[in-house]
Amino acid sequence: MSGTRLNKYIASSGLCSRRKADELIENGSVCVNGKKVTELGFIVQPKDKVFINGKMIHPVKHEYYRFYKPAGYITTADDEKGRKTIYDLIPQNLHHLKPVGRLDKDSTGLLILTNDGDLINELTHPSAKVPKLYRVSINGKISQNDIDKMYKGIEIEPEKIAYAQVDVIEVDNEHTAMEILLYQGLNRQIRRMFECLGFEVVSLKRIRHATLTLEGLKRGEIKPVKPKQIKELRNFLNRIARTNA
Numbered sequence: 001m002s003g004t005r006l007n008k009y010i011a012s013s014g015l016c017s018r019r020k021a022d023e024l025i026e027n028g029s030v031c032v033n034g035k036k037v038t039e040l041g042f043i044v045q046p047k048d049k050v051f052i053n054g055k056m057i058h059p060v061k062h063e064y065y066r067f068y069k070p071a072g073y074i075t076t077a078d079d080e081k082g083r084k085t086i087y088d089l090i091p092q093n094l095h096h097l098k099p100v101g102r103l104d105k106d107s108t109g110l111l112i113l114t115n116d117g118d119l120i121n122e123l124t125h126p127s128a129k130v131p132k133l134y135r136v137s138i139n140g141k142i143s144q145n146d147i148d149k150m151y152k153g154i155e156i157e158p159e160k161i162a163y164a165q166v167d168v169i170e171v172d173n174e175h176t177a178m179e180i181l182l183y184q185g186l187n188r189q190i191r192r193m194f195e196c197l198g199f200e201v202v203s204l205k206r207i208r209h210a211t212l213t214l215e216g217l218k219r220g221e222i223k224p225v226k227p228k229q230i231k232e233l234r235n236f237l238n239r240i241a242r243t244n245a
Contacts, residue, residue, distance in 0.1 A: 003043035006030065009050060012059040014096070017121030029053050062116040063097060064225035068217040069111050075102040086111065089220050100124060100209065101132075101185055109134070109206030110214050113222070122237050123210060129183040130240060133208035135169075136190060138199040142168065142176040146197050150180075156192040164193060175202065211236045 004012075010021035010030070022040055024030055030037050031051040032044065044050060050057055069075070073084045077095070083105070087095055090113070100112040100123045114120060123130050147168070153161040165181040180190055191201045207214050211233045217223060225233075 003045045006032070006037060006042040006044050006050070007040065009044045009059065010052065010057065011117045012062075013057040014060050014062070014115035014117055015052065015057060017117040019121055019125075020117070024052060060115060062119075063094075063114060064116065064119075064230055065094065065097060065113040065222050066212055066214075066217060066225055067099075067111045067113055067222040068214055068219050069103050069108055070219045071106055071108050074105050075099050075111065090222055094222065103206060104188055104191070107204040107206070108219070109204075110209055110212065110217075111206075112209055112212060112225075119233075122241075124185055126185070127244065128237075128240060129244060130210050130237070131208075132182045132185075132206060132210075134180045134182070134190060135177070135203075135205045135207050136180050137175060137177045137202045137204075138194055139175055139202050140199050141171055141173050142166070142178070142197075142199070146199075149197065150193055154193050154196050156186065156189070156196060160186065162186050162189050162193050164190065179207075 006025060007018040007021040010016065010024065011018045015021075016024070025038055025040055025042070028036055028038055029052055031054075032042065032048050067086065067090065069086055070089070073086050073089065076085050077087055079085055086099065090097075094113065097113040097115055098120060100114065100120050103109060103111060112123070122128055147166045150164040150166055153163045156162045162184060163182075167179045167181075168176060169179060170177040182189060186192075190204060194201050212225065212229060
């Protein structure tokens with residue numbers, strides 16, 4: 001049986017991505033069979049024992065779920081303020097899964113949950129530019145000038161420019177409903193962009209992340225991602241990687 005590159009072995013444990021695994025190897029956090037290993041190309045054999053900071057790790061079967069986050073819950077495992085988290089809604093046997101990105105407390109919609117560190121990195125790393133689609137409602141009538149500003153970029157904080165593509169669905173003098181496409185993942189990006197334009201977001205729901213959508217999910221429901229959907233997602237991410245290369 002052939003060996004496995006050390007960074008891939010670490011990533012397969014669900015601890016982190018291969019990129020982060022390389023950092024752990026380089027900074028001396030990894031031991032194999034009791035010996036510190038700092039060589040990035042080190043090959044792990046089937047009977048080898050790998051430790052990260054003294055704790056033994058094992059490869060695990062990767063799991064992928066879609067979750068429809070309701071409003072009122074934060075996207076974290078623990079909260080020192082005692083607020084409700086998405087893990088209050090998710091079955092106990094899935095609490096080892098990590099969310100891919102975040103949705104703030106008042107936002108709803110699609111969250112991907114997995115123990116695949118590589119996939120989390122591929123979906124969230126700034127260089128990947130993976131599309132995320134949101135349905136958003138604001139309290140006011142948006143103008144074409146506002147839409148152009150969002151497309152060209154709005155400085156939401158010093159030296160941090162946020163971009164968004166806007167497709168208006170419904171508009172009147174009191175509100176605007178739209179779909180917004182993002183290729184970034186800045187904290188509270190949509191809300192802060194509208195705040196800069198003088199609008200308040202009334203509702204915000206993520207309806208698609210890469211190729212995965214909310215289809216077939218009820219609010220608060222979690223379902224495994226089908227193997228066919230994982231294959232489609234990986235093919236999509238590979239195409240993006242080739243485009244960005």
